[in-house]
Amino acid sequence: MLDEVVVNEQSSTDADESVPCFQTPGPTVTFHQIRYRIKERLGMFSCQWREKDILKDVSGIMNPGMNAIMGPTGSGKTSLLDVIAGRKDPKGLKSGQVLVDNTIVTSDLRLCSAYVVQNDILMGTLTVRENLAFSANLRLSLKEYSSSDKEMRVNSVIQELGLKDCADTKIGTMFLRGVSGGEKKRCSIGMELITSPSLLFLDEPTTGLDANTANSIMELLQNISKKGKTVIFSIHQPRYSIFRQFDHLTLMNKGEIIYAGAADKAIIYFEDLGYKCEPFNNPADFFLDVTNGTIRPHKSSNNISEKCSSSEEMVDNENPLAVMYRKSPYFTKLKDRLTEISDGLDPEVTKGDKIGYATPFYYQLLLVSGRTIRNILRNPQTSYAQLFLNIFFGILVGLIYYQIPHTLPEALQNRTGAFFFLVINMVFGNLSAVELFVSERELFIHENSSGFYRTSAYFLSKVFADLIPNRILPVFIFSAIPYFMMGLKPEVEAFFLYCVTMSMVSLSAVSLAFLVSASVGSFAMANILIALPYVFMMVFGGFLVNLNSMLSGLSWLKWASIFRYGYNALAINELKDQVFTDNLTRVTGDMYLDHQEIDRSAWGFWENQVALAGIMFVCLILAYVQLCRINRWK
Ligand SMILES: Nc1ncnc2c1ncn2[C@@H]1O[C@H](COP(=O)(O)OP(=O)(O)OP(=O)(O)O)[C@@H](O)[C@H]1O
Structure with missing residues (x-):
């Protein structure tokens, strides 16, 4: 798209109002x-200001x-x-x-x-x-x-x-x-x-x-x-x-x-x-x-x-x-x-013409996305590392939980442990997303203030050109490897829902990283700010601590936990309607889910997806707002 360039020497003074003004000859x-x-500010912590x-x-x-x-x-x-x-x-x-x-x-x-x-x-x-x-x-x-x-x-x-x-x-x-x-x-x-x-x-x-x-x-x-x-x-x-x-x-x-x-x-x-x-x-x-x-x-x-x-x-x-x-x-x-x-x-004509962008939104989106993809392809280290890490962890998880049996206690312990491990990988594997807006902050401020493109075009180009190739495709690779190595439900529908859940976990984690990335100006701050919610969400994921036994003032945090929604959805998808046996006992997956107070109905499964989509949309909207709020003035 970038190559689809440029122009004759004609003046553009007679263009519509969106065309740059003050063309030749030079103005006074x-x-x-x-x-x-x-x-x-008078001091670092002072509330007093000096003009x-x-x-x-x-x-x-x-x-x-x-x-x-x-x-x-x-x-x-x-x-x-x-x-x-x-x-x-x-x-x-x-x-x-x-x-x-x-x-x-x-x-x-x-x-x-x-x-x-x-x-x-x-x-x-x-x-x-x-x-x-x-x-x-x-x-x-x-x-x-x-x-x-x-x-x-x-x-x-x-x-x-x-x-x-x-x-x-x-x-x-x-x-x-x-x-x-x-x-x-x-x-x-x-x-x-x-x-x-x-x-x-x-x-x-x-x-x-x-x-x-x-x-x-x-x-x-x-x-x-x-x-x-x-x-x-x-x-x-x-x-x-x-x-x-x-x-x-x-x-x-x-x-x-x-x-x-x-x-x-x-x-x-x-x-x-x-x-x-x-x-x-x-x-x-x-x-x-x-x-x-x-x-x-x-x-x-x-x-x-x-x-x-x-x-x-x-x-x-x-x-x-x-x-x-x-x-x-x-x-x-x-x-x-x-x-x-x-x-x-003349007070009537003292305001300059209304100035807008030279190109429409869709065209800006296309060009900025094209540049982002070209940039990723020419600087592929991060993408390669991400892909390699996904394959490595996929195989590692597959080996650790290789062909989980249907006999207790391994059947339940290993399955739930594997799900939590998978969600942790999915969330923390996206830490690199915090660099997205930080690394291009100066470029974005300069180009956006110079009228190259709208903030929305830049933001959506990042969503399309980073989120989809970097965060969804590798997830499918990462998800598929351990699924079959672990011997989970051999059903197409179950595999598909498992992939959907993993993708939603990945997207919501990335969206949170985008929000942090759009809010701060340095990698150091971005890393600190993203680690904090990830760790809190993990604690409130329902695996490390019994959420019902928590102080009521804190337990509400479970509603914002990507880990909890991801874990619950994976558990419902795998354990529902399964029967696990021991020499003497027979435990169904439904019994385990009920015991854990996980709603195993169809809506119970989909509400987790809705919640993850909600987190994703809220974070993306806030990230966009933060991009709009970036101080463009010098
Ligand atoms: N946004 C700002 N916030 C605080 N101080 C500012 C700001 N902008 C300018 N200043 C201060 O105003 C003064 C003039 O700054 P300016 O950058 O215009 O100087 P300059 O002549 O261009 O200097 P240099 O050659 O070093 O760039 C400096 O003391 C600078 O610290």
Whole structure:
């Protein structure tokens, strides 16, 4: 399905409302008096919170071209980028608004703009081409683009980004060496360029790359910007060859702007304030030294301390560089332009178009399921281990309980013991399911927030592509081996009901694992949280302790025990209507079931299946809710 790709060069501006907005030419982005506040807990266990402004009344204009946001670490460059791109939690936005081509945008902008995250988030088992095709298939409208159109688009992005040599190389995972860091970054950029966006955001695109690779990435961005696109990026400390590619520079310090204007005018601005850039110094290093206070202003009538001290109201703790910037002609000009834009806003048309997904639900489901299956096939260790474990335990159980006789006491003891053992294996054999959402959490958050697919499509794709091949098929293998080795009821119906019970036990255990997996962000937490209910359910399974003798306050827990339902169903299926003999005694299976207070009627059997199905559905629904609740904001 992934290969069923991509696209022509036609613009999609005339598409329906679900097509990404702000297509060529690049828009002008303006932001007005952005104040962004976060809440920090005072101590790990403290109930008190402290509020901190990480962006303080920040305003600016970014036109088509290369727009850099620079500043020392912690200065707020990523926060500013994220607020503009609609990636930061809107709850923290205390004032201000972002406009794209004079249209107020909300956080929905993230669904239609291109955002390249700092740590490349790609599917490691897919090749560069497959990743690009995945993006193209999901983010280009089905109505507008045919498969061959999309394929053309993928090829042209590969060509444009210089990815031809590694197009069919896998990205790489922890266990698989893949493309280089620079190629990965190019691929991440390509994932966004595939929609031919006119507005591109990048968070520190050169981080982790060597100087040459960083340079070539920035040249690539410059080429994109030369085509009229608006490229906005945060960057920490670029070398000179990179710096000189910037058209516009926004310098941040402690959440405030200390300079915003043409990049090549910044040195003159700071020299005017009394700072001197050494002849061979890199301007980017010079600006960071100025903001860090490493370089002091020279004594002159123009210098900053004099300007600040002569200014009327310099409040304590105010950043003198930010104060000076607000007094500069750059800021005055900016303010005038922003006022002009605000005055020209028509309140009736200030909200951007409603933004939706480019492809329908069924198509997203198909593509994400296809990718999941491809990922499983290319990374089959877990599936092989699961299969091997099932066969191994199947044979082991078969050998331990080999051809159980019909004579007492073995007949009953071994049968009930085997059932409990089988259920334990079925439940604990699914522990690996807790990794499902944890391992792909970052990828899911990025793709879902970028408008690749709906949460429901992703969730169902996991259910279909993981639950069925990984959790039902191996169960049949595991179930069949010991059934015949143990010599249980030689009836087709009994074998079928036994397999159904084992599958239901497996599915409900996996669903619980899915719920835990969707609720936490780390393997360690997931393992702790899944072990707890499994062990409790085992204790309340009815085999290890007599449930009738328990404290009434605790015995209700038996109603939530997968073990109890699985064990009861297996026991009814096998023991009902069977006769077991000793030299002198004759015991029927029905007598044993009655003694254990297990309802052996037809409904008695099926109510266990219904209960297991209930646990499965409740857990799956809650897992979906948890996926929807995952914090997608940065
Ligand atoms: N969601 C958040 N919760 C708590 N603190 C936050 C949050 N977002 C940002 N901050 C804080 O705001 C400040 C600015 O962060 P930001 O990531 O924007 O800085 P930066 O300039 O991009 O730094 P770096 O170059 O190190 O990435 C930092 O002190 C950071 O800890």
